[in-house]
Amino acid sequence: MAEEWAELFDSFGTKVVSETDKDKGAYVPSSSQRYAMRAAGLEPSYGEGKAVYTIGVLFDPALRSMQISYYNAERSGSGRSPEPRIGRGLVQWIKTGDELVIGNVGSRVFVAKEPIAPVGQAFLTGADGALLTGADGNFLTAPVTPDLDGLTEALEAGRPCLTGNPADLRRRKELIRQIAAVKEELAELRPQHGGFGHNNPPPDEEEGTQTSPVIDIVEDTVDHLGTELAKENPDPVQVGRAGTTLRNAAHWLGGKGDLFAEEFAKAFGKSLGENAGKALAFASLITLVGTLLTGVAAWLQAISWPF
Incomplete structure (x- = not known):
C-alpha cells in the first residue's frame, strides 16, 4: 500500500x-x-x-x-x-x-x-472520473459517476474533507486543465467585437429569452471554479455549488443547441464554413463542460468522508 x-x-x-x-x-x-x-x-x-x-x-x-x-x-x-x-x-x-x-x-x-478498505473512493476512478470501486473497495459491475447534488448537500451539512495532499493536487491539476479547455471554446464563441450580433445577442424567439446571458453564466462560473481550485485548500462547498450552476446552464444550452447554431448563422451572415465552425465550437463546449462536471463530482467524492 x-x-x-x-x-x-x-x-x-x-x-x-x-x-x-x-x-x-x-x-x-x-x-x-x-x-x-x-x-x-x-x-x-x-x-x-x-x-x-x-x-x-x-x-x-x-x-x-x-x-x-x-x-x-x-x-x-x-x-x-x-x-x-x-x-x-x-x-x-x-x-x-x-x-x-x-x-x-x-x-x-x-x-x-492497514489495509485501506475504502481505497476505491480515494484512488480508483476511470479516466473520465467515474468511480470504478465502491466504499468497500470492491470493483463495481459498471462505472458510476458520483452524485454532484448529493455530494454538495453532504458538504453543506458539514462532511469532512481532506485536501492539499499529492493525490488532490494531481486531480486539481487535471481539473484546471479542463477549465482552460472550456475557456478556449468560450473564446471561440465570442466575436471579437463582443456579443452575438453587432449590437445585441440573438433572441430566443420561443421563450423571449437570450442565449448570451447563459454563456455569461458559464463563463463566470468556470472562472470562479478555476479561482477556487487554485487555492491551497479550496472550499469544497463553493466548488460543489459552482458545479451545480454550471450543470444547470449546460442543460439549458444543450436543449437550445439547434436554435443556437441557427442564430449564429443569422447574426453573422458570413460564410457557411465560419458558421459551421461556430456550431462545432458550441457542440465542443457542451462536451467539454460535461467532462469538467464529471471531474468536479469525482474530485468532491475523492476528498470527502470517508476518504
Whole structure:
C-alpha cells in the first residue's frame, strides 16, 4: 500500500503495534512516523507535562479525530536517551497486531490502519472520473459517476474533507486543465467585437429569452471554479455549488443547441464554413463542460468522508 499512502500524505510511516505498545498504554512511533509528525509541527514534550494534540482518523466510520499525548519518556537504567511515545486516544483505538500508518498533509497529522478498505473512493476512478470501486473497495459491475447534488448537500451539512495532499493536487491539476479547455471554446464563441450580433445577442424567439446571458453564466462560473481550485485548500462547498450552476446552464444550452447554431448563422451572415465552425465550437463546449462536471463530482467524492 506504500504507493497509495504516498499519494495521500506528504510523508508517512508504518509500524505493527506490539504487545508492549498496547499493554503499557504508550505507543512507540517509528522513526518515519516521528518524521511525519515533526513535519507537521508536532513535537514530543519533555518533563512531567505531556503535549496534547488533535489528529485526524482515516477510514473509520465511527471516529474522525482523536486527542493524543506526545511526550518523551525516560528509560530508567538503560543509559539511553528519552524515547518518544504516544498515549491517550491512540492506545485506546489500536490493538496488538494492527499495522498503523501515521502521515501528514502539511500541518495536519492523520492516522489509519492497514489495509485501506475504502481505497476505491480515494484512488480508483476511470479516466473520465467515474468511480470504478465502491466504499468497500470492491470493483463495481459498471462505472458510476458520483452524485454532484448529493455530494454538495453532504458538504453543506458539514462532511469532512481532506485536501492539499499529492493525490488532490494531481486531480486539481487535471481539473484546471479542463477549465482552460472550456475557456478556449468560450473564446471561440465570442466575436471579437463582443456579443452575438453587432449590437445585441440573438433572441430566443420561443421563450423571449437570450442565449448570451447563459454563456455569461458559464463563463463566470468556470472562472470562479478555476479561482477556487487554485487555492491551497479550496472550499469544497463553493466548488460543489459552482458545479451545480454550471450543470444547470449546460442543460439549458444543450436543449437550445439547434436554435443556437441557427442564430449564429443569422447574426453573422458570413460564410457557411465560419458558421459551421461556430456550431462545432458550441457542440465542443457542451462536451467539454460535461467532462469538467464529471471531474468536479469525482474530485468532491475523492476528498470527502470517508476518504
